[in-house]
Amino acid sequence: MDFSNKVVVITGASSGIGEASAIEFSKRKSSVVLVARRKENLVSVAKNLTKYGNEVLVCQCDVSEWQEVEQMSRTVLDKFGKIDVLVNNAGFAIYGSVLELKVEEIESQMETNYFGMVYAIKAFLPSKRSFSCRKFWPSRHCIVLRIKICYAWILRGFVSRIKRNWYRYYCS
Numbered sequence: 001m002d003f004s005n006k007v008v009v010i011t012g013a014s015s016g017i018g019e020a021s022a023i024e025f026s027k028r029k030s031s032v033v034l035v036a037r038r039k040e041n042l043v044s045v046a047k048n049l050t051k052y053g054n055e056v057l058v059c060q061c062d063v064s065e066w067q068e069v070e071q072m073s074r075t076v077l078d079k080f081g082k083i084d085v086l087v088n089n090a091g092f093a094i095y096g097s098v099l100e101l102k103v104e105e106i107e108s109q110m111e112t113n114y115f116g117m118v119y120a121i122k123a124f125l126p127s128k129r130s131f132s133c134r135k136f137w138p139s140r141h142c143i144v145l146r147i148k149i150c151y152a153w154i155l156r157g158f159v160s161r162i163k164r165n166w167y168r169y170y171c172s
């Protein structure tokens with residue numbers, strides 16, 4: 001697929017898989033939006049991307065906070081006028097059995113890993129006239145949803161709801 005001149009928003013871009021994705025999209029001539037909480041890390045990732053010559057936008061944002069995600073989406077759409085790919089990557093793992101984990105830890109993981117994903121989709125969806133979903137890597141022009149095994153089923157329900165509503169709003 002040709003990613004040149006696409007606008008790619010990557011959550012969790014301050015390290016790890018998100019940072020690596022930003023490099024790969026930059027090599028493919030996309031404009032990338034780097035989203036995460038640690039601004040200094042984002043700025044450092046952005047500096048490393050300048051050598052590819054594409055536009056890079058840093059957005060400090062906690063994806064578990066709806067207002068911050070909404071503001072981030074407005075900033076992106078104001079600057080680029082569109083989004084082509086959303087890589088919902090922000091998240092973290094906590095290890096331990098349900099018995100051992102505190103309720104606050106479980107809630108905090110859901111707030112970032114699940115609601116962060118839902119908020120980003122909700123914020124950008126009105127700007128899209130068509131969309132498709134891929135588990136890990138897009139095979140065509142699309143919104144990418146990160147689906148971890150434990151979230152796959154609840155997310156499947158969410159996505160099928162979006163598809164039904166999509167038809168009602170845009171195709172009828």
Ligand SMILES: NC(=O)c1ccc[n+]([C@@H]2O[C@H](COP(=O)([O-])OP(=O)(O)OC[C@H]3O[C@@H](n4cnc5c(N)ncnc54)[C@H](OP(=O)(O)O)[C@@H]3O)[C@@H](O)[C@H]2O)c1
Nearest residue numbers: 012013014015016017036037038062063090091092093112
């Ligand atoms: N590595 C693996 O083997 C593996 C396996 C399965 C799933 N995953 C999942 O893949 C994703 C990336 O993993 P990784 O290994 O690259 O982890 P990582 O290096 O720890 O990166 C996680 C990224 O998510 C961001 N993040 C966390 N909470 C956030 C929040 N509330 N708002 C915005 N950004 C947030 C972090 O940035 P800030 O701290 O700057 O906000 C960071 O950029 C994670 O969701 C992880 O659970 C990873």
